[in-house]
Amino acid sequence: MASVVVVGSQWGDEGKGKITDFLGESADVIARSQGGDNAGHTIHAQGKVLKLRLIPSGILYPDKLSIIGNGVVVNPESLVAELDYLAENGVTADNLRISDRAHVILPYHIELDRLQEVSKGDQKIGTTNRGIGPAYMDKAARTGIRMVDLLDKDIFAAKLRENLDFKNQLFTKIYGGKALNFDDIFEPFYAYGQRLKQFVTDTSVLLNDALDKGKKVLFEGAQGVMLDIDQGTYPFVTSSNPVAGGVTVGNGVGPTQINRVVGVCKAYTSRVGDGPFPTELLDETGDFLREAGHEYGTVTKRPRRIGWFDSVVMRHAKRVSGLTDLCLNSIDVLTGLETVKICTAYERNGETIYHYPASLDELAQCKPIYEEMPGWQEDITGVKTLAELPENARHYVERVAALVGVDIATFSVGPDRDQTNVLA
Ligand code: 2SA
Numbered sequence: 060m061a062s063v064v065v066v067g068s069q070w071g072d073e074g075k076g077k078i079t080d081f082l083g084e085s086a087d088v089i090a091r092s093q094g095g096d097n098a099g100h101t102i103h104a105q106g107k108v109l110k111l112r113l114i115p116s117g118i119l120y121p122d123k124l125s126i127i128g129n130g131v132v133v134n135p136e137s138l139v140a141e142l143d144y145l146a147e148n149g150v151t152a153d154n155l156r157i158s159d160r161a162h163v164i165l166p167y168h169i170e171l172d173r174l175q176e177v178s179k180g181d182q183k184i185g186t187t188n189r190g191i192g193p194a195y196m197d198k199a200a201r202t203g204i205r206m207v208d209l210l211d212k213d214i215f216a217a218k219l220r221e222n223l224d225f226k227n228q229l230f231t232k233i234y235g236g237k238a239l240n241f242d243d244i245f246e247p248f249y250a251y252g253q254r255l256k257q258f259v260t261d262t263s264v265l266l267n268d269a270l271d272k273g274k275k276v277l278f279e280g281a282q283g284v285m286l287d288i289d290q291g292t293y294p295f296v297t298s299s300n301p302v303a304g305g306v307t308v309g310n311g312v313g314p315t316q317i318n319r320v321v322g323v324c325k326a327y328t329s330r331v332g333d334g335p336f337p338t339e340l341l342d343e344t345g346d347f348l349r350e351a352g353h354e355y356g357t358v359t360k361r362p363r364r365i366g367w368f369d370s371v372v373m374r375h376a377k378r379v380s381g382l383t384d385l386c387l388n389s390i391d392v393l394t395g396l397e398t399v400k401i402c403t404a405y406e407r408n409g410e411t412i413y414h415y416p417a418s419l420d421e422l423a424q425c426k427p428i429y430e431e432m433p434g435w436q437e438d439i440t441g442v443k444t445l446a447e448l449p450e451n452a453r454h455y456v457e458r459v460a461a462l463v464g465v466d467i468a469t470f471s472v473g474p475d476r477d478q479t480n481v482l483a
């Protein structure tokens with residue numbers, strides 16, 4: 060198997076880091092394709108717990124290349140801080156490569172992210188406030204600054220001046236706020252660029268060379284399918300393409316290079332930020348699962364919204380990303396519940412809905428149709444095979460796989476590496 064894509068199949072936080080880390084053992088190259096430091100992966104490995112935002116989890120292996128692809132938006136300040144953090148934990152990042160085509164997040168993007176959210180009031184997206192959306196806005200508007208531009212003093216200065224002039228008009232005239240100062244941005248960010256220079260290269264060439272030589276590439280997804288700007292719950296989405304196809308545009312590889320697409324999901328659902336969530340639990344079952352699953356954001360520490368497993372969402376993820384394998388995480392979190400529920404479809408005005416609607420109004424009228432199953436009380440955190448699961452837990456897992464229509468490749472019963480079990 061030459062290349063594998065790991066895709067979050069819900070709204071992010073499905074435990075992709077764990078699966079990437081796990082699958083990464085047999086990969087030669089690990090690449091990120093989209094998003095930025097709005098991602099936050101917790102990795103339990105080699106007796107350490109490390110939290111990464113921007114750098115692919117392959118960085119823990121000195122013999123593997125870790126690539127930040129052209130589709131990622133890079134905040135150089137965060138990236139330098141992350142390199143320092145890794146160094147403090149004994150991890151050298153010599154194997155990091157950053158695409159020269161990746162766009163750069165600058166302080167005015169973060170300020171615009173904040174102002175846009177404030178001005179939306181209760182219609183806010185609930186962003187991570189990292190400037191992600193505004194950086195992709197500039198990319199699409201063809202005014203963005205790329206890594207290659209950041210490294211050249213004159214080009215960076217000219218592009219920064221032009222961008223800042225325009226952004227400052229927005230800040231002062233439209234939002235009634237303060238203008239940002241050129242020097243305050245130019246000096247530190249040029250310096251960050253110089254520090255990152257050793258890692259910046261044409262990563263598409265690197266990746267394709269590796270593939271041509273028969274190397275194994277793992278594309279590490281960030282966020283999830285339901286946060287995809289095209290396929291998610293627009294406008295309550297992130298500004299990139301977490302779907303599997305995002306790896307081709309985000310890394311400069313052809314779709315013919317992708318062999319498998321691994322969809323990661325939890326045995327229930329969580330969402331941070333605003334927007335529709337049909338199976339949301341606003342009761343004590345939701346509170347129970349939030350505590351049992353430690354469902355607080357890695358980046359923003361926000362308590363996550365919790366809901367039952369939604370197979371409408373998962374079938375959507377399967378279709379738009381072409382999932383070939385399913386990694387089912389956090390089954391242990393459901394332990395202790397009297398009954399567990401799976402959403403099989405929605406009901407709207409007497410009609411059964413099998414496909415996730417595009418219209419948020421329609422979605423608001425959709426009520427989940429649940430299948431209820433008896434829960435289990437046994438501690439399953441040491442279970443190694445599906446056969447060892449208590450009968451009720453096994454039925455649950457089998458039902459989930461059948462409703463999604465994808466075979467389970469791994470299941471997890473806890474956060475540690477040895478609690479992720481591979482099915483033969
Ligand atoms: P933004 O900041 O513009 O991307 O926010 C837009 C929406 O996207 C949501 N969002 C996320 N939701 C869950 N997890 C995210 N990151 C994970 C983490 C990492 C992961 O924090 O652990 O699983 O890959 C993430 N990033 C963005 C955000 O809440 C808004 O709803």
Ligand code: MG
Binds near residue numbers: 071098099100101357
């Ligand atoms: Mg996460």
